[in-house]
Amino acid sequence: MDDPLLRFRAEFPILDRVTYLVSHSMGAMPRSARTWVERYLDAWDERGVQAWEGWEPYLREHADRLALLLGAPPGSVVLHQNVTTLFSALLSALVRPGGRRTVVATDLNFPSLLYAARGHEPLGLRLVLLRSPDGIGVPLKAWEEAVGRDTLAVLVDHGIFRSGFLQDVTAICEIAHRRGAWAVVDAYQTAGCVPFDVGAWGADAVLGGSHKWLCGGPGAAWMYVRPDRAEELRPAAAGWFGHRDPFAFALEFDPAPGAARFATGTPAIPALFAARPGLELVMGVGVRAIREKSVRLTQRMLERAEALGLTVRTPRDPARRSGMVVVDFPGAEAASRELVARGILVDYRPGGGIRMSPHFYTRADEVEAAFDALEELVPRVRR
Amino acid sequence: MDDPLLRFRAEFPILDRVTYLVSHSMGAMPRSARTWVERYLDAWDERGVQAWEGWEPYLREHADRLALLLGAPPGSVVLHQNVTTLFSALLSALVRPGGRRTVVATDLNFPSLLYAARGHEPLGLRLVLLRSPDGIGVPLKAWEEAVGRDTLAVLVDHGIFRSGFLQDVTAICEIAHRRGAWAVVDAYQTAGCVPFDVGAWGADAVLGGSHKWLCGGPGAAWMYVRPDRAEELRPAAAGWFGHRDPFAFALEFDPAPGAARFATGTPAIPALFAARPGLELVMGVGVRAIREKSVRLTQRMLERAEALGLTVRTPRDPARRSGMVVVDFPGAEAASRELVARGILVDYRPGGGIRMSPHFYTRADEVEAAFDALEELVPRVRR
Known part of the structure; x- marks a missing residue:
């Protein structure tokens, strides 16, 4: 054939x-990863600190290419070294004393994000893990029963890393929204292999990275945040690259519009150049x-x-x-x-x-x- | 001459x-940054996912070279994309309901870490900014007066980015310790240019990165945490690379010994290879x-x-x-x-x-x- x-x-x-x-x-x-990384090295080598004049627009451009892959609008994706950091930054904006406390996930989630959720328990979160009956998946009914008025967010792995089970993200997002909770999706196991559209899912935030199907190597993760919901959020884990005007060096944090407020500090530029050709190939293939x-x-x-x-x-x-x-x-x-x-x-x-x-x-x-x-x-x- | x-x-x-x-x-x-980055690319290209067999020891090796630069013991330095993320992770381990609340810094600190401290205010922190009388430095007396029983930590920039003023870190650490506060130093403005020894300072944590004097490019920051104090800490911003045994994929976070518990998720490997030759050159020159x-x-x-x-x-x-x-x-x-x-x-x-x-x-x-x-x-x- x-x-x-x-x-x-x-x-x-x-x-x-x-x-x-x-x-x-x-x-x-x-x-072509070599070519793209050479572009990074050439800029640093030839222009020194002035290379940032090219790297800053590159960050936006790369994030917007990812947005296109995800079915998301420009400006709705932020880049970081790994999804765990991005999820922690998101949690740091969601957890508030007196607010909803519970994050619902499963015992089949990729553990790293669970560590972040559990880690936030001393700051007011409570992590509830749905137990899989078979080590393969978790029935929708379990989500239905667990998500309630105290649920701050659900954390849904689109693909289960231990089994290859694909969760019904749309249904779980709908359950979350019916109870007024955030619907957060970890799509690292599927992005670039299983088509999805963050809008069709109705997700509030979607995390993923370039290490797997996107053939981009380590250090190039990303997070989509639904634009209207991003505006509500002020991450505790804030930094100058998430500021509306980083080079004003203002004393107080004024969050950039949209997802960019989660950028924290200086990005790992070489990892983001290395990740580009894989993304373009996957988007080219479709x-x-x-x-x-x-x-x-x-x-x-x-x-x-x-x-x-x-x-x-x-x-x-x-x-x-x-x-x-x-x-x-x-x-x-x-x-x-x-x-x-x-x-x-x-x-x-x-x-x-x-x-x-x-x-x-x-x-x-x-x-x-x-x-x-x-x-x-x-x-x-x-x- | x-x-x-x-x-x-x-x-x-x-x-x-x-x-x-x-x-x-x-x-x-x-x-030689090109040579080092090529090593990264060659490993990925030739070995695929098996490249991690070399990258994991590299992470420890690189962190320990930095420890040597800082006068710190092996295992006391952790790597991340930027200092802001590391500082947020540290704050996420320090802030606890009912605990000390105040972080003392100055209006001359590099703003990014101030954004993180201010960002943690809804979670219980309070940021106090000492005002510089002259835009150059802040007198020791101001630290003396501000640091008290509620002080959780001081955040001291060794070098002031707006003026080139060098703070008396040893004295400020001593003030902090006299009041039972954490002494956290941001040495990004000086590491690789001004000699210091984290032990002689008596600092509990020291942050910095490779972008400046260490000639390593962006995405290669680090944090020293005093080994005995690291053991007290459980970062809210936890992740699998900070786990004692990441590849056990355990459901619960068991922090790695020492500073490594702050590693969060997957590191930006290419940035850490790019950063190596600059570090070696600086250490070679002295x-x-x-x-x-x-x-x-x-x-x-x-x-x-x-x-x-x-x-x-x-x-x-x-x-x-x-x-x-x-x-x-x-x-x-x-x-x-x-x-x-x-x-x-x-x-x-x-x-x-x-x-x-x-x-x-x-x-x-x-x-x-x-x-x-x-x-x-x-x-x-x-x-």
């Missing part, structure tokens, strides 16, 4: 050497096309996993499945190490299993080869 | 093209040697400024002077633009004036040339 997306393989040198089935953790490096291929190849992965009798954590229903497949069996961790040793890059998560994923640059025969290897390994590691 | 430090000029290509007197804002790029030259050249700058009849904001006493000289006169902002247009890179700060600084790579004749240009410009812009 002819796969037009394979024309992008040449952009990713690592694909010539290994079978890269780990983009759910870290996307492959596009060749997340719908990426998703179509992803559903097809993960479907094939599920078929092969079932044929091998593996425990499959990932939903068969493509509408409830993110871009990865998680399989478990006795000795799975050892098998994952052996796959990696053979140049088939996957990873393993405790409480999950082996996580494998195709991306737009994956060939169908690579999926087959990975499962051929598993077919051989499964009985061997079981012993 | 033979200046052995000039042998490092070849490491900084921009010095061939411009007169770079703006390292107090952003240090020049060392040639901050004492840098300071000796800096005092000599800033002394000459002051002489020439006085001969021109300019308002000099920077103390004549080298013990009270950081690495830059700030001069003001009618039309100074226009003159600063003209200097830049002529390839003499300086900057201008409202409430301060033209800021100029030599670094270890500056030639004495560059200082003379800058003041020759000023001599011509001062009467012209005054009109």
Whole structure:
């Protein structure tokens, strides 16, 4: 079958050497990341401090490209090193003495943001974790029951990192809003692989980053904040890049319009240049096309996993499945190490299993080869 | 006069093209920054997600090199994108309902950290700003009078960004400790130019970054936390890289030993590679040697400024002077633009004036040339 997306393989040198089935953790490096980082270095090298004349507009431009990806208006996305910091900054604006206290999340959320929520408990928050009955997902009913008048915010992982379960974000946002709570979505596990639109979700804030499907490397996370709601917020974690006029060096904080108020201090410019070509490639390919291929190849992965009798954590229903497949069996961790040793890059998560994923640059025969290897390994590691 | 430090000029290509007197804002790029960033790109390109096997030890190694610079023990320094975020994370661990409330700083502090302190007021902090009588510094007596039983922390800028005044950090730390308050120092304006030792200061936390004298570019800030005091702290702004065992993906936060608990989420690796060669160069030259030259050249700058009849904001006493000289006169902002247009890179700060600084790579004749240009410009812009 002819796969037009394979024309992008040449952009990713690592694909010539290994079978890269780990983009759910870290996307492959596009060749052009070097060019973009060189632009950063050239500016610093040639212009010194004057390079900021180019970097400041770049920040806005990059954030607005991300906004376009998310279906969000210009000015509604802010950049930072990681989503945890952004979520903490958001919490620091939401938690107020005498206000609502509860943040509702699940025991399947990516833990880092849970640490931030739990960390804010001495300042007045209360984190409630919905328990998953099966380690795969959490039923909507549990959200319905947990979200109430004291709920300050829900924190919804669009894709579950341990299982590849895709949550019904629209429904959970609706539940939150019915109770007057903030709907905060962590889309790091899906952005660039599963199409979504922050407006259609009705989310108040959406977090994500470039490390995974967006092939941008570490240090380039972002947060969308619904423009009308951003105006209510004054982050405790404020800083000069979030000021309306940073170079006035005013003594008092006057928040920039929109999401930019969450920018804190000086940004990590090289990480934001490194992240650009991956974003442009994904937007060029189109997340719908990426998703179509992803559903097809993960479907094939599920078929092969079932044929091998593996425990499959990932939903068969493509509408409830993110871009990865998680399989478990006795000795799975050892098998994952052996796959990696053979140049088939996957990873393993405790409480999950082996996580494998195709991306737009994956060939169908690579999926087959990975499962051929598993077919051989499964009985061997079981012993 | 033979200046052995000039042998490092070849490491900084921009010095061939411009007169770079703006390292107090952003240090020049060392040639080897390209090599270090290429190491980052090569690892990502060749190893994909496995690059983290090298990046994680790199984080510790880089932080420990900074610790050495600061006179601090290994494990006492944490890295982040900017000092504002680190200070917010520290505040988020210090502010507790029913605890001490007041943070004492001055109206000459770099504003970004003041925004964070003010931002935490709805969560229980109270920011008190000591007023400078002269726009240059704040007398010790003002600290003595302001720090009391409700003082949670003092926030001391070692070097004042508007004037080049050097505060007596040891004395202010002592005042803070006498009243049971935290002594927090922002050393961004001096690290890599003025020697200091965090232990000799007696500081509880010291913040800084690589953007200025350390010639490391943006996105590579750091915070020292006194090891015994770090153990008391649980940041609200917590994240998985601050966890004792991030890859256990545990539901609850178990802080890593020492300063690392403030790491929040995924670090901006490329910024931390870009920052390394500048740090190594500065450590190789030695901050004492840098300071000796800096005092000599800033002394000459002051002489020439006085001969021109300019308002000099920077103390004549080298013990009270950081690495830059700030001069003001009618039309100074226009003159600063003209200097830049002529390839003499300086900057201008409202409430301060033209800021100029030599670094270890500056030639004495560059200082003379800058003041020759000023001599011509001062009467012209005054009109």
